[in-house]
Amino acid sequence: MISRGERLGNYAVLALFAVIAVYPVLLILQTALSNDQIGGGGSFHWENFADAWDQGQFGSYLRTSVVVAVLVVGLSTLLSILAGYAFGTMRFRGSEVIFYLILLGIMVPAEALVIALYFDLRELGLTNTLVAIVAPQVAQSTAFGTFWMRAYFRGSSREVVEAARIDGAGHWATLWRILVPMGRPALTTMIVLVFMWTWNEFLIPLIMATDESLRTAPLGLAFFQGQYTSGTALLAAGATLVALPVVVLYLFLQRHFIRGMVEGAVK
Amino acid sequence: MQMISRGPGEPRRVAYLYILPAALVFGLFILVPLFRTAQFSLYEWDGLGASTWAGFSNYRDVFTEPQLRGAFVHALVLIVFYAVVPVLLGLLLAATMSRAVVRGLGFFRIVLFLPQVIPMVVVAIAWRQIYEPEGPLNDLLRAVGLDSLARPWLGDFTWALPSVGIVGTWVGTGLCLVLFLAGMSRIPRELYEAARLDGAGPLREFRAITLPSLRGELAVALTLTVIAALKTFDLVYVMTSGGPGTETTVPSYQVYNNAFLLGRVGTATALAIVLTLVVFAATVLINRVGERGQR
Numbered sequence A: 001m002i003s004r005g006e007r008l009g010n011y012a013v014l015a016l017f018a019v020i021a022v023y024p025v026l027l028i029l030q031t032a033l034s035n036d037q038i039g040g041g042g043s044f045h046w047e048n049f050a051d052a053w054d055q056g057q058f059g060s061y062l063r064t065s066v067v068v069a070v071l072v073v074g075l076s077t078l079l080s081i082l083a084g085y086a087f088g089t090m091r092f093r094g095s096e097v098i099f100y101l102i103l104l105g106i107m108v109p110a111e112a113l114v115i116a117l118y119f120d121l122r123e124l125g126l127t128n129t130l131v132a133i134v135a136p137q138v139a140q141s142t143a144f145g146t147f148w149m150r151a152y153f154r155g156s157s158r159e160v161v162e163a164a165r166i167d168g169a170g171h172w173a174t175l176w177r178i179l180v181p182m183g184r185p186a187l188t189t190m191i192v193l194v195f196m197w198t199w200n201e202f203l204i205p206l207i208m209a210t211d212e213s214l215r216t217a218p219l220g221l222a223f224f225q226g227q228y229t230s231g232t233a234l235l236a237a238g239a240t241l242v243a244l245p246v247v248v249l250y251l252f253l254q255r256h257f258i259r260g261m262v263e264g265a266v267k
Numbered sequence B: 001m002q003m004i005s006r007g008p009g010e011p012r013r014v015a016y017l018y019i020l021p022a023a024l025v026f027g028l029f030i031l032v033p034l035f036r037t038a039q040f041s042l043y044e045w046d047g048l049g050a051s052t053w054a055g056f057s058n059y060r061d062v063f064t065e066p067q068l069r070g071a072f073v074h075a076l077v078l079i080v081f082y083a084v085v086p087v088l089l090g091l092l093l094a095a096t097m098s099r100a101v102v103r104g105l106g107f108f109r110i111v112l113f114l115p116q117v118i119p120m121v122v123v124a125i126a127w128r129q130i131y132e133p134e135g136p137l138n139d140l141l142r143a144v145g146l147d148s149l150a151r152p153w154l155g156d157f158t159w160a161l162p163s164v165g166i167v168g169t170w171v172g173t174g175l176c177l178v179l180f181l182a183g184m185s186r187i188p189r190e191l192y193e194a195a196r197l198d199g200a201g202p203l204r205e206f207r208a209i210t211l212p213s214l215r216g217e218l219a220v221a222l223t224l225t226v227i228a229a230l231k232t233f234d235l236v237y238v239m240t241s242g243g244p245g246t247e248t249t250v251p252s253y254q255v256y257n258n259a260f261l262l263g264r265v266g267t268a269t270a271l272a273i274v275l276t277l278v279v280f281a282a283t284v285l286i287n288r289v290g291e292r293g294q295r
Helices: A005-030 A047-054 A058-089 A095-107 A112-125 A130-155 A157-167 A171-182 A184-200 A203-208 A217-227 A233-263 B015-040 B057-064 B066-096 B105-116 B120-131 B136-141 B160-184 B187-198 B202-213 B215-230 B233-238 B251-261 B265-294
Strands: none
Touching: A005 A233, A005 B066, A005 B160, A047 A058, A047 A157, A047 A233, A047 B057, A058 A095, A058 A171, A058 A184, A058 A217, A058 A233, A058 B015, A095 A130, A095 B015, A095 B265, A112 A130, A112 A203, A112 B251, A130 A184, A130 A203, A130 B015, A157 A171, A171 A184, A171 B187, A184 A233, A184 B066, A184 B160, A203 A217, A203 A233, A203 B120, A203 B251, A203 B265, A217 B120, A217 B233, A233 B120, A233 B160, A233 B233, B015 B265, B057 B066, B057 B265, B066 B160, B066 B202, B066 B215, B066 B251, B066 B265, B105 B160, B120 B136, B120 B160, B136 B215, B160 B202, B160 B215, B160 B233, B202 B215, B215 B265, B233 B251, B251 B265
């Protein structure tokens, strides 16, 4: 058995790393609540968040991010369910080749897509639109989602599918009435991951959106920090607002985040 | 025969209808752009005027121009900070804890994994503040009497790249630790007890039991962290813009820089293709090594 000293040592090491992990987060929070102006009273300055929302235009950036996230998550989830169902439960010519192509597509870094895509979309007059920001992310997330849902459908019980068929359910009804409701955990994990990737995405909106009204939250934050010196309360308040949705979701669904990133390590 | 084969399901034409929407989006926004990137990389083009055929000269530039080659060297340095250090730290910690049942692991897991979910731009802003000339890091150094070490970290030619790298270490270490602790909890405790009865010291215990059992986790940890290092962009864009000089440029940053600031679209796309190949190679290599160990 291990000694008491060793056990205490273990906790001390874990605690040290935990402190290092949260320190930058707490620093931002503390700065966000601090007093920028000379002569303001009180200790917690919640009004910084309101200022960031209005003056810093973070309200507008966050709205764009919400729209982009809803579109990317919604569309890629739908497409992934459909494609994953076919790859996971049906046999058809070319399925292997197409699937490996998609796997390869998961690994392609955005850098190798967005430059050519930008110039081609500019030709079509489509840069600076939601389509240009959303579509490449839908494609990337669908590649991952197809891989993810295929694994779920493959693992789903054959007996259940057979039973549904005997009851007279077609492939469409089997998918939506039985397999999708049964696959809630796998679906939740996928949705959570895609949401996080979309919310945190930086390069694609940076290249595709030059209009200020199309700036997503991380992009708006990056431009904002270019104008203000670091360490100011307004910047930190903006940073807090940008991180908040993902962090809150993480606190509620942390198992899905961790499981997804570990099992989905192909991305 | 068909009953035995484990291939999924029965033959169905309708499968093509199910994959059609995904295939369409995938083709239009991944395959076509990837092909076009490869095509662009063979031309010289400033993004506006006419383009001229350049053959493989853009690729030659990637390997010979000091600034572009330098970006890959910096990426290698970042791999040490993003991947090697976190994996070693994670292994070391996991090994020292192999003998203990840690209570409250759930709480530590939430906290240690947190850096993985925060947007990189926010991470960059937090760390910029830490590295400020009058920021917390320099305050700490001065407080313990190491005034001579205090410096404007991100403006220092020697220290800027390691300073960016440390942020990668911060992001990756928790991930590795969480992964390895989970892996270790699956190792039967009897193995360790048997080893100890055989008189194995901590080092042999680690090499004979812990390390082989963690192969799968090691492959996952390395894949995630090495690729994160190779694709670093947000952090450099926000923290240093590649500076001072070109001390912290990375491949992704040079792709962006060449395409949109320097008007060298051919060079940028050639660089992007090389980066893609490096990412492929790294992924395959890491997973090969991981699989070999599992046999």
